[in-house]
Amino acid sequence: MIYVYIVAGAVLGAPARYFLQGRVQELSGPGFPWGTLVVNLSGCLVIGFIATLAFERELLSREARAFLMVGFLGSYTTFSTFGWETFELARELDFVRAAANVFASVLLGLAGVWLGSALARSL
DSSP: OHHHHHHHHHHHHHHHHHHHHHHHHHHHOTTSOHHHHHHHHHHHHHHHHHHIIIIISOOSOHHHHIIIIIIIHHHHOOHHHHHHHHHHHHHTTOHHHHHHHHHIIIIIHHHHHHHHHHHHHHO
8 A cells, every 4th residue: 555655646746757857957048957956955845844843743644754755855856857967967068067956956956855854854
């Protein structure tokens, strides 16, 4: 039964990622994968928040965790896309943008997890 929750979350997470990534990229234009960065950072923020509520406060059931963290966020975040886009930047010898994408995604992603966790603790 837990797989039903995971699939239901994934069915919602993938279209949310597709919409947000596309919209942000459309607004920001080509040259840097802003859409993917926004999706990854927002996913980090949300997982920090949800995981803290789930594991520190024990406010979420196993099913809710499966739906939100494995299903929705698992299909929403795009680190495989991040890897490909960074690889493409490096392959085009655009090492500054490739490094900026890695730096921003990793450090700001970790900051997002911390912020989400802090927000959950403040409730």
